[in-house]
Amino acid sequence: MNTLCGQMRNRLDGWLDGTLGKPEADRVREHLASCKACRKRLEGERRLIRELSDLPQLRCPGRVTDSILERVGAGKKKSASPAWREWIPGRRFWKPALAFGLITVLALVWKFNVPKTPKKQIPYSPEEIGQAVDAVKWSMAFSAQTIRKSGAQAIGVLSDRLPKTIRRSVRMALPADGGIEP
Amino acid sequence: MNQAVFQNLLRKHQDRVFSHAYYFLRNREDAEDVAQEVFVKLWNHGNSVDENKAHAWLMRVTHNQCIDCYRRRIRIRYSGDAAVDGFHETSAARLDTSADPESEIELSETQQALLEAMERLPTTTRSLLLMHYFEDLPLERIGEIMGMSTNAVKVAIHRGRKSLKGMLEKQHSDLIGERIS
Numbered sequence: 001m002n003t004l005c006g007q008m009r010n011r012l013d014g015w016l017d018g019t020l021g022k023p024e025a026d027r028v029r030e031h032l033a034s035c036k037a038c039r040k041r042l043e044g045e046r047r048l049i050r051e052l053s054d055l056p057q058l059r060c061p062g063r064v065t066d067s068i069l070e071r072v073g074a075g076k077k078k079s080a081s082p083a084w085r086e087w088i089p090g091r092r093f094w095k096p097a098l099a100f101g102l103i104t105v106l107a108l109v110w111k112f113n114v115p116k117t118p119k120k121q122i123p124y125s126p127e128e129i130g131q132a133v134d135a136v137k138w139s140m141a142f143s144a145q146t147i148r149k150s151g152a153q154a155i156g157v158l159s160d161r162l163p164k165t166i167r168r169s170v171r172m173a174l175p176a177d178g179g180i181e182p
Numbered sequence: 183m184n185q186a187v188f189q190n191l192l193r194k195h196q197d198r199v200f201s202h203a204y205y206f207l208r209n210r211e212d213a214e215d216v217a218q219e220v221f222v223k224l225w226n227h228g229n230s231v232d233e234n235k236a237h238a239w240l241m242r243v244t245h246n247q248c249i250d251c252y253r254r255r256i257r258i259r260y261s262g263d264a265a266v267d268g269f270h271e272t273s274a275a276r277l278d279t280s281a282d283p284e285s286e287i288e289l290s291e292t293q294q295a296l297l298e299a300m301e302r303l304p305t306t307t308r309s310l311l312l313m314h315y316f317e318d319l320p321l322e323r324i325g326e327i328m329g330m331s332t333n334a335v336k337v338a339i340h341r342g343r344k345s346l347k348g349m350l351e352k353q354h355s356d357l358i359g360e361r362i363s
Contacts, residue, residue: 013336013340013343017321017336019336044347044351045343045347047292048296048343048346048347048350049315049343051290051292051293051296052296052311052312052315052316053315053316053318054290054293055201055205055289055293055297055316056201056287056288056289057197057198057201058197058200058201058204058287059197059200060196060197060199060200060214060217061200061214063214064196064200064214064217064218065192065196067218068192068196068217068218068221068222069189069192071218071222071225072188072221072222072225
């Protein structure tokens with residue numbers, strides 16, 4: 001390979017692409033006319049390009065197309081839907097809307113159907129209540145008796161310090177003849 | 183993007199996308215997967231894809247998907263020692279299109295050798311060669327698609343062609359012409 005061949009070979013790519021300027025293209029053409037080795041090289045390059053260019057265009061299998069349409073939801077079934085459906089606003093969001101509606105309905109049903117908790121009942125039996133009433137009555141009678149025995153001064157002091165409700169209870173517990181002034 | 187536009191683009195470009203993926207990966211199933219993914223992505227990004235620039239978008243996404251698939255395949259292949267031994271056998275088996283009963287692909291001996299050699303090129307160079315020579319896209323367009331300057335595309339294609347020629351001369355000198363000293 002001489003120097004000229006080396007220079008020309010660097011330009012063969014441009015020659016093949018058609019991107020060389022006219023003076024350069026002329027020089028390459030002249031060289032190719034006289035150099036068998038470079039012609040062979042050029043022919044090899046052209047053949048390579050031809051083989052690549054001549055690769056057959058393949059047909060995408062129908063199942064791939066069907067699968068794509070199915071995945072994007074644009075399949076035959078959907079496209080066969082009536083045209084008026086296209087005009088329903090927000091038709092893409094019907095699933096979230098339906099879910100939201102269901103949740104709302106469930107929440108309302110739950111709100112109005114949950115059984116109300118019964119008021120707290122005092123867990124005392126009637127016997128226990130009767131015993132408690134007796135104990136209070138006894139205590140009241142005892143207090144009234146103590147007051148009566150301790151004299152008028154103690155009565156005043158005690159009655160002043162007793163709460164109003166207790167004073168009333170004590171008065172009611174005292175015998176009718178020896179009542180104290182509240 | 184509405185369904186009519188999408189289906190139109192699908193009809194128009196599906197063969198190109200599938201062919202590119204097939205010649206890039208040399209495996210029908212992988213090419214089918216790539217074609218599916220590319221068009222599902224087109225549907226999902228429909229609003230941001232200009233219909234007039236859909237072809238460039240599709241080629242870029244096809245290239246990316248092919249690279250993803252190729253890397254995944256390499257990972258799977260090298261995950262087991264036995265698989266490593268079978269690498270070249272698998273490669274040769276994939277090329278044997280007669281093994282695929284659905285195949286209607288008729289490739290010349292040179293084309294088969296060429297695709298086999300292309301598999302040893304860097305993935306980007308492989309795509310560039312396919313885009314330029316098989317899909318007949320101009321260098322400027324390829325530059326836009328791949329996000330490269332026209333000059334970088336040109337240089338990469340020339341280098342790829344040179345590598346291909348070198349590989350074919352070594353292994354299949356009878357097919358591509360006599361070796362030139």
